[in-house]
Amino acid sequence: MNSQLTKLVEYMKSHKIYGAKHIPEELIINSRTRHLSKSERKEFLDAYHDHEFLFHKLKKRTGRGSEWHISLNVKELANFQNIE
Numbered sequence: 001m002n003s004q005l006t007k008l009v010e011y012m013k014s015h016k017i018y019g020a021k022h023i024p025e026e027l028i029i030n031s032r033t034r035h036l037s038k039s040e041r042k043e044f045l046d047a048y049h050d051h052e053f054l055f056h057k058l059k060k061r062t063g064r065g066s067e068w069h070i071s072l073n074v075k076e077l078a079n080f081q082n083i084e
Helices: 003-014 025-033 038-050 074-083
Strands: 055-062 065-072
Touching: 003 025, 003 038, 003 065, 025 038, 025 065
Parallel strands: none
Antiparallel strands: 055 065
């Protein structure tokens, strides 16, 4: 797994963003990849899309329309960590 993706998962675990608690996908992806170069960002996004099963993704209505929000999928995360 990409090191930046690992940091993203660790950030979400430390802030207890799993289950019913969620965060806008665009906000967290941009905040975690702001300092990366274009190639590193592409590498991160490829790894993120390969490991999407680790996240619950749902469409939420907001004041600006609707956005995708994510939270950690605890069951998949536990299974995935047992494999690694």
